[in-house]
Amino acid sequence: MTGRVxxxxxxxxxxxxxxxxxxxxSRFGTDPGLVDSPLLGEPAxxxxxxxxxxxxxxxxxxxRGDVVVVNFFASWCLECREEHDDLVATSxxxxxxxxxxxxxxxxxxxxxxxxxxxxxxxSAATLYLADPGSRTAIAYGVFGIPExxxxxxxxxxxxxxxxxxxxxxxxxxxxxxxxxxxxxxxITGDTRQRPDP
Amino acid sequence: MSERIRNVATVIVxxxxxxxxxxxxxxxxxxxxxxxxxxxxxxxxxxxxxxxANSPSPMAEDMMDLxxxxxxxxxxxxxxxxxxxxxxxxxxxxxxxxxxSTLALWLAPMVALAxxxxxxxxxxxxxxxxxxxxxxxxxxSRTRLLTGGVVLILAFAGIVVVASNSLQDRPAEAxxxxxxxxxxxxxxxxxxxxxxxxxxxxxPEVNGMRLALAxxxxxxxxxxxxxxxxxxxxxxxxxxxxxxxxxLVRLGWMAYDGNGEVETATRLVDEALAIDxxxxxxxxxxxxxxxxxAGETDQAIETFExxxxxxxxxxxxxxxxxxxxxxxRDGGECP
Numbered sequence: 001m002t003g004r005v006x007x008x009x010x011x012x013x014x015x016x017x018x019x020x021x022x023x024x025x026s027r028f029g030t031d032p033g034l035v036d037s038p039l040l041g042e043p044a045x046x047x048x049x050x051x052x053x054x055x056x057x058x059x060x061x062x063x064r065g066d067v068v069v070v071n072f073f074a075s076w077c078l079e080c081r082e083e084h085d086d087l088v089a090t091s092x093x094x095x096x097x098x099x100x101x102x103x104x105x106x107x108x109x110x111x112x113x114x115x116x117x118x119x120x121x122x123s124a125a126t127l128y129l130a131d132p133g134s135r136t137a138i139a140y141g142v143f144g145i146p147e148x149x150x151x152x153x154x155x156x157x158x159x160x161x162x163x164x165x166x167x168x169x170x171x172x173x174x175x176x177x178x179x180x181x182x183x184x185x186x187i188t189g190d191t192r193q194r195p196d197p
Numbered sequence: 198m199s200e201r202i203r204n205v206a207t208v209i210v211x212x213x214x215x216x217x218x219x220x221x222x223x224x225x226x227x228x229x230x231x232x233x234x235x236x237x238x239x240x241x242x243x244x245x246x247x248x249x250a251n252s253p254s255p256m257a258e259d260m261m262d263l264x265x266x267x268x269x270x271x272x273x274x275x276x277x278x279x280x281x282x283x284x285x286x287x288x289x290x291x292x293x294x295x296x297x298s299t300l301a302l303w304l305a306p307m308v309a310l311a312x313x314x315x316x317x318x319x320x321x322x323x324x325x326x327x328x329x330x331x332x333x334x335x336x337x338s339r340t341r342l343l344t345g346g347v348v349l350i351l352a353f354a355g356i357v358v359v360a361s362n363s364l365q366d367r368p369a370e371a372x373x374x375x376x377x378x379x380x381x382x383x384x385x386x387x388x389x390x391x392x393x394x395x396x397x398x399x400x401p402e403v404n405g406m407r408l409a410l411a412x413x414x415x416x417x418x419x420x421x422x423x424x425x426x427x428x429x430x431x432x433x434x435x436x437x438x439x440x441x442x443x444x445l446v447r448l449g450w451m452a453y454d455g456n457g458e459v460e461t462a463t464r465l466v467d468e469a470l471a472i473d474x475x476x477x478x479x480x481x482x483x484x485x486x487x488x489x490x491a492g493e494t495d496q497a498i499e500t501f502e503x504x505x506x507x508x509x510x511x512x513x514x515x516x517x518x519x520x521x522x523x524x525x526r527d528g529g530e531c532p
Binding site: 009010011012014016017018035036037038039042045085086088089090092093094097107133134135137138139140141142143144166167168170171172174175178193194 | 242243244254255256259260262263281282283284285286288289309312316345348349352355384385386388389390391392393395396397
């Protein structure tokens with residue numbers, strides 16, 4: 001084995017290592033939860049869920065013709081608590097404009113979600129629904145909460161907010177949908193995957 | 198043992214190991230449940246690199262239940278995977294797909310193997326081809342050490358730079374109170390502004406948006422909607438002087454124009470003037486109240502004339518004052 005061959009082999013190994021490291025490192029910052037939802041532009045997954053209080057079910061198809069805002073939340077999610085007042089205010093503000101807010105409890109018992117809402121405040125214009133077995137959360141590809149989906153009057157998913165949303169962002173997104181636009185996905189902050197231990 | 202026998206033995210050992218490896222990776226024990234097999238391929242979306250089959254999280258359990266239901270319903274493995282891909286994208290698979298940007302991960306080992314074989318073959322065919330380095334052995338060693346060290350340092354620095362650039366926080370957008378300042382409201386609906394001010398009722402920074410919303414209502418004559426917003430700003434001890442003056446003057450004008458309450462209107466405008474005696478809008482409305490409500494035309498004309506001497510007066514307001522002045526001088530009625 002010669003010195004030149006050794007030298008070039010060593011350089012090749014280092015070069016290959018650098019290239020591989022660059023490829024891998026470039027993926028470090030890619031949170032899988034931040035990829036564009038494949039639901040954007042697609043028909044919204046249908047659901048038919050009972051209320052958190054056990055009341056009669058509500059099917060998404062019944063809301064066709066409205067802009068529907070679907071928000072996944074839980075009492076253990078700090079970001080959900082932060083955005084709660086904005087969700088309530090926006091729901092009530094747009095209630096007479098053909099916009100329906102749906103908040104779906106995520107990974108907790110309906111009674112716990114309901115107890116939290118009783119303390120935090122509820123909007124009479126919002127539907128608060130339970131999701132047994134997380135079927136709807138899975139159908140919507142929820143990685144963490146809060147996540148909020150926007151469905152246009154034709155039933156197509158046209159927007160998604162990952163993280164805490166405020167009234168300005170919620171309202172501006174609804175305004176855009178009402179103007180016939182498709183706002184797409186935006187990231188406003190962190191999400192929570194599970195209750196803190 | 199001859200060299201030929203050693204070579205044959207080596208080839209046999211390598212072949213046996215390769216076959217064993219292929220068998221281990223391509224076959225599954227017969228008793229492994231199909232649900233488990235599918236679950237092992239799916240990444241738990243709320244965990245770190247765990248499959249839903251191995252994760253104890255409730256979300257993973259829910260997803261395993263879903264897989265179980267689909268299997269019981271006769272859905273194919275790929276059908277179940279496709280359903281989850283439709284919700285989560287390829288990020289839900291533990292093994293990255295052998296296509297697109299992740300194809301390189303699958304090809305890399307094969308490329309490395311081919312390169313290794315190539316290097317070995319090259320060595321065998323070119324023995325001792327580089328034995329005449331003119332530099333003395335000690336110098337050659339130093340040069341190699343230096344070159345190797347520089348390459349390694351550069352490589353390490355490159356990795357650190359790329360990694361640190363990639364490890365960034367989520368690109369959070371301005372939200373909450375921070376978004377209230379400097380916001381272009383031209384394309385924001387009244388409903389959105391109502392929601393923002395309702396959700397930020399205790400935040401003094403929202404007064405700007407509240408006033409902008411109230412002005413929209415005021416300009417179309419919707420005093421009923423404008424009134425509560427002006428009142429909240431006027432009563433907010435943290436409102437700026439400019440905000441308070443605007444709110445008080447508008448409240449005053451609405452009291453006169455909506456209900457004919459001259460005294461209340463005058464009191465409110467006087468409150469505004471107490472805050473800012475040089476406020477153009479307050480002085481203008483005060484003059485109009487004198488002319489329209491109290492019949493004090495001369496005093497109103499005097500105020501109008503005084504206001505028009507202000508070189509900083511905006512053209513729109515100046516035009517309005519000039520029109521009122523002309524009408525008042527002609528003895529016309531307050532419009």
